[in-house]
């Protein structure tokens with residue numbers, strides 16, 4: 001059996017005229033400067049492509065990028081998605097401005113593998129000292145500008161004499177052996193870098209497949225997410241796939257792919273569009289990203305700072321709005337500035353829609369209104385490709401962006417569910433904003449553990465929303481009974497119409513069901529009435545109000561001071577109200593500082609019970625993850641369970657107590 005061929009996408013980088021195109025020609029025999037203007041001016045303007053058989057079992061696709069400063073955007077389009085970079089530096093000139101800028105772009109794109117070709121050594125006529133000096137210059141620039149590439153091999157060579165080319169090839173092979181495997185299970189994401197008509201075939205688009213795999217045997221349909229204004233998302237049918245110039249049934253992530261599309265004219269497509277499947281990519285007008293503001297940039301970023309945004313193979317202009325630091329719990333400040341050398345979560349309002357996705361690397365350039373002449377000033381990773389629209393939501397945006405920047409999928413989903421609140425959220429939206437197409441198992445687990453409730457149509461709502469809305473529905477019913485003692489009850493429409501805020505119809509229905517099942521409301525004939533199983537009979541209005549606070553707060557109950565403030569009580573009155581609620585059984589006292597509404601307490605006990613049913617023990621960390629209880633409450637809660645006989649302490653962990661499975 002033939003050995004599988006490994007694909008490597010290699011992007012060139014380097015200052016203008018340092019010899020990128022000549023080196024690619026020397027290595028591959030391909031002249032990547034194919035445009036007449038490129039030939040005439042002797043410079044690279046657009047991306048060039050060349051296949052290179054590096055040796056047995058290793059095939060590289062080289063993306064040759066322009067070195068001229070006016071084409072850095074094109075460089076970003078070429079470098080996004082490459083496995084490794086071939087940095088070309090003239091030994092004669094050493095590190096120059098675009099060498100530096102390209103290194104910064106590599107850093108922002110998260111490129112971690114490189115080989116440096118210290119080329120044109122024939123011009124130095126064997127001057128070893130000069131070569132060593134140039135090498136030291138490159139090494140210093142790598143360490144300063146792109147530390148992840150700090151230990152890259154630097155190979156002296158010449159495209160003209162051929163000296164050093166075998167060593168360069170060997171260095172590329174070593175890099176190829178170290179590359180991580182691309183995620184095949186993700187959706188396919190193919191940012192288009194060329195569209196053209198191939199005689200006899202029709203429309204073809206090409207690009208570097210960033211993730212997933214392309215296959216058309218089972219399903220030839222793809223979604224085209226467009227760049228630019230007034231262009232709709234389209235479903236397109238692929239006729240054939242090509243890789244390395246030959247038809248292929250399947251193309252894995254990391255390869256340079258060509259897709260032959262049916263039913264679409266080349267004029268309807270553009271560089272920057274993205275071919276994908278599922279719900280991974282969206283063309284939005286705002287994204288939230290974790291951005292690094294490069295230390296070398298002279299400006300401070302403020303709300304309204306204008307930048308050029310290069311993302312995938314597309315670019316547009318946009319305005320920054322720094323939201324707050326990644327770490328921490330505090331709210332977003334009203335305005336925030338971001339000094340060079342710092343990082344933060346930033347909202348970017350895009351002037352025209354750009355295909356973006358969770359985890360996408362972006363590069364920002366500053367421009368004084370002149371898009372060709374700017375400089376790379378920062379970049380980072382998209383964490384939320386479709387933040388909730390609206391105004392005055394900075395703290396909310398920040399909270400969600402912080403969670404979405406985290407590695408744990410469950411926490412990302414929980415944040416999105418909480419953010420959606422009573423509007424609930426679809427599975428597809430969860431996939432898009434969490435960046436996880438394979439979220440279904442985790443989502444099911446959240447439903448199982450009563451953190452989320454599944455509605456119809458693959459929509460989900462945070463479980464905490466339902467008791468809150470049920471409590472609000474009870475208030476609506478109470479008010480109705482007080483105002484209309486003569487009427488038997490109120491209609492479903494009247495009750496749902498009285499719920500506060502915006503509530504999706506399926507969530508309202510689920511909340512009503514929640515209230516009915518708990519006896520908080522009853523259906524008598526065709527009207528709804530306040531339930532006969534009054535959960536806490538004889539409560540004073542103040543008692544109701546305080547209980548309401550605890551019901552709404554879930555597992556993060558208010559402090560005594562917060563109870564006082566919210567219900568306008570003295571400390572004595574608040575303590576009396578709590579004692580009355582505990583006596584009535586509506587609140588369960590866990591410790592001096594912690595009481596929980598009865599239903600939340602019961603839900604927590606249920607979780608512990610089902611956990612200890614499936615595994616022999618539970619510790620502080622597990623309980624915290626399982627319940628969402630804050631650190632300060634976890635230990636008192638466990639001690640409370642010990643007292644109830646539901647758990648028993650054994651060193652650092654708890655095991656089932658004598659009463660755990662009793663009731």
Ligand SMILES: Nc1nc2c(ncn2[C@@H]2O[C@H](COP(=O)(O)OP(=O)(O)OP(=O)(O)O)[C@@H](O)[C@H]2O)c(=O)[nH]1
Nearest residue numbers: 016017018019020021022043044067120158159160
């Ligand atoms: N002596 C010598 N000249 C070289 C070598 N490599 C490239 N050159 C010359 O340097 C000039 C620029 O080379 P290119 O390959 O076009 O440079 P480039 O980096 O691709 O330029 P852009 O793509 O426009 O940024 C040409 O005149 C080449 O012939 C080399 O190894 N030795």
